[in-house]
Amino acid sequence: MASFLQIADDEKGYDLDLFCVPRHYENDLDKVIIPHGLIMDRTERLARDIIQDMGGHHIVALCVLKGGYKFFADLLDYIKALNQNSDKSVPLTVDFIRVKSYCNDKSTNSVKVIGGDELSSLSGKNVLIVEDIVETGRTMQTLLSLLSECKPKMVKVVSLLVKRTPRSSGYRPDYIGFEVPDSFLVGYALDYNEYFRDLSHICILNDQAKEKYKV
């Protein structure tokens, strides 16, 4: 089973005043739960684990937009660094898919694929799906079944975060950065109705902000 860094349910996190948080979000957040530096350090190790397992063959990294874009960019930078500093290297190409399953702070039952490249181009390839967070697991299960119709050679999934929640379908990604408590998280490209992607640290949203940015 994939190892991960566990953030406990009673994790106190860090006071916002200890880090740089955009002024426009100062009153919307409870605390910083994963500082940007820790995200980067864990991502560096995930890159190494992935290359150790999948290396040797061409990898197509598939970014699940929009939430996955920061993690995708940073993970690929670390994979690139490994590629250019060791004797062995693997060609890496990229692809993007956009899915939407959330409204306010609730996962909806429908998972919509709304754009991205033709998945058929992934036929016969080693695909690494890069996702921000797995909650119920429905988004990833839907994506995996769509992808399997295109007959890729291998599919692995890396998710920066997995939420500990009774709503989980039991699905677990192949690589996991952090396991997090059942709260709504924002920052590092994770959003609440499109806000908070422009925040570097992963933070817990407060109830007041859920009202403020509700649609």
Ligand code: IMP
């Ligand atoms: P799932 O289908 O329930 O596993 O939800 C996965 C998707 O919901 C993720 O790709 C996110 O886009 C979104 N999501 C789930 N939990 C959170 C959260 O705490 N903050 C922001 N987005 C979330």
Ligand code: MG
């Ligand atoms: Mg996502």
